[in-house]
Amino acid sequence: MTMPIRKSHPLFKILNGAVVDLPAPANISTLWNFGSLLGLCLVIQIVTGLFLAMHYTAHVDLAFSSVAHICRDVNYGWLLRTLHANGASFFFICLYMHTGRGIYYGSFLYLHAWSVGVVILLLVMATAFLGYVLPWGQMSFWGATVITNLFSAIPYIGTELVQWIWGGFAVDNATLTRFFTFHFLFPFIVAAATIIHILFIHQTGSNNPLGIVSNVDKVPFHPYFTFKDITGFIVMLAALILLTLLNPYLLGDPDNFIPANPLVTPAHIQPEWYFLFAYAILRSIPNKLGGVIALVMSILILLILPFTHAAKFRSLTFYPLNQLMFWSLVSIVFLLTWIGARPVEDPYVLTGQILTVMYFSYYIINPLTLIWWDKMLD
Amino acid sequence: MGKGFGELAHVRGIIKYSLSPFEQRAFAGAIKYGVPNLFRRFRGQVLRVAPPFIIGYMVYQTVEGRHTQLMRKNPTDFENDE
Numbered sequence: 413m414t415m416p417i418r419k420s421h422p423l424f425k426i427l428n429g430a431v432v433d434l435p436a437p438a439n440i441s442t443l444w445n446f447g448s449l450l451g452l453c454l455v456i457q458i459v460t461g462l463f464l465a466m467h468y469t470a471h472v473d474l475a476f477s478s479v480a481h482i483c484r485d486v487n488y489g490w491l492l493r494t495l496h497a498n499g500a501s502f503f504f505i506c507l508y509m510h511t512g513r514g515i516y517y518g519s520f521l522y523l524h525a526w527s528v529g530v531v532i533l534l535l536v537m538a539t540a541f542l543g544y545v546l547p548w549g550q551m552s553f554w555g556a557t558v559i560t561n562l563f564s565a566i567p568y569i570g571t572e573l574v575q576w577i578w579g580g581f582a583v584d585n586a587t588l589t590r591f592f593t594f595h596f597l598f599p600f601i602v603a604a605a606t607i608i609h610i611l612f613i614h615q616t617g618s619n620n621p622l623g624i625v626s627n628v629d630k631v632p633f634h635p636y637f638t639f640k641d642i643t644g645f646i647v648m649l650a651a652l653i654l655l656t657l658l659n660p661y662l663l664g665d666p667d668n669f670i671p672a673n674p675l676v677t678p679a680h681i682q683p684e685w686y687f688l689f690a691y692a693i694l695r696s697i698p699n700k701l702g703g704v705i706a707l708v709m710s711i712l713i714l715l716i717l718p719f720t721h722a723a724k725f726r727s728l729t730f731y732p733l734n735q736l737m738f739w740s741l742v743s744i745v746f747l748l749t750w751i752g753a754r755p756v757e758d759p760y761v762l763t764g765q766i767l768t769v770m771y772f773s774y775y776i777i778n779p780l781t782l783i784w785w786d787k788m789l790d
Numbered sequence: 791m792g793k794g795f796g797e798l799a800h801v802r803g804i805i806k807y808s809l810s811p812f813e814q815r816a817f818a819g820a821i822k823y824g825v826p827n828l829f830r831r832f833r834g835q836v837l838r839v840a841p842p843f844i845i846g847y848m849v850y851q852t853v854e855g856r857h858t859q860l861m862r863k864n865p866t867d868f869e870n871d872e
Contacts, residue, residue: 744846757860
């Protein structure tokens with residue numbers, strides 16, 4: 413019998429190896445859906461973004477009104493805009509679920525895939541930050557001002573570096589145009605990094621909830637996980653459409669309906685919800701450079717996970733105490749998100765500082781508890 | 791690329807029997823066994839998942855309450871007012 417075309421054709425055999433004949437563990441749960449959901453989110457953001465870019469103008473005098481023009485005059489512009497804004501929120505929901513799955517089940521032991529994953533997380537965060545500036549509302553301008561000013565904390569080169577990024581002495585037109593350029597560019601770098609991320613995963617095969625070698629019980633990706641992924645797409649698209657059509661500005665800031673005014677500082681400058689936990693960590697340190705380092709480390713600390721994992725078992729499935737600690741970490745991140753949205757007043761300041769210490773402590777206490785649990789059961 | 795079918799693992803002495811998917815009901819026992827199983831799985835996890843969120847909510851409530859109090863004038867300063 414001749415080989416089927418999906419296995420012999422130079423292009424199709426790559427797709428075949430990725431989504432048809434790929435051996436997948438039979439026991440991977442819904443938490444394994446978020447990888448494909450992230451791919452869907454990226455496609456949604458790129459497609460809606462491409463169409464928005466056809467009508468958007470990146471100039472300080474025109475940006476705000478071009479967004480209003482899109483929402484009012486462009487055919488289905490209102491839908492493109494709200495899908496793109498809410499699509500970003502869903503992107504981060506999926507990112508955090510996907511990363512959380514990786515932390516819980518020890519998927520980070522796939523070192524290459526994990527490192528590329530952290531790079532993708534940072535790139536998507538940068539893309540979202542750049543994109544939020546583009547409508548040129550009050551929060552766009554002042555959020556950009558706050559975050560870009562952080563770079564001035566870097567010793568020696570800080571001030572020059574910030575002015576180089578700004579293209580001037582403050583956030584202005586030069587900043588807006590280059591932010592648009594990079595916001596357009598980065599998603600394609602994310603797409604390339606995603607392909608590399610998948611390449612590394614396919615070297616080893618997927619992890620599974622038990623954290624053990626699954627070669628004895630593999631099923632083909634198609635039809636099981638093609639259809640499971642499609643089910644996941646339907647669920648996520650339903651949620652996205654519900655939010656976009658019923659309450660499109662629920663997750664937004666009312667201040668961004670006011671055109672940017674460098675002479676009027678909003679009472680409460682805050683980023684979008686998905687950055688609030690990091691914002692809280694940044695504000696917890698009274699020193700500017702210290703806060704910046706803490707902000708960066710709050711994400712980069714994910715990279716130490718593969719090196720601190722000294723447990724006998726890969727996944728937390730068999731470690732009830734560590735499961736409790738994991739969910740405490742999730743609760744801490746939720747509380748940090750709340751604190752990030754609150755003003756810098758008592759008792760929020762101390763609460764944020766305690767939560768920051770607790771957040772970083774997890775990465776030390778968790779491996780120690782794993783080792784202790786293993787010793788105790790020996 | 792990673793191991794493909796046919797070279798995954800050496801398994802000897804295990805015989806598996808299964809029915810064709812066309813010879814069985816797809817959702818057999820989904821409610822009769824599935825729903826009690828849902829409760830079993832919930833009971834097994836709830837004591838590890840819920841406590842951090844319950845404590846988290848209590849922290850939130852306490853801190854928000856304290857902030858509200860700090861935003862108010864001190865009632866004892868006006869006790870002797872007529």
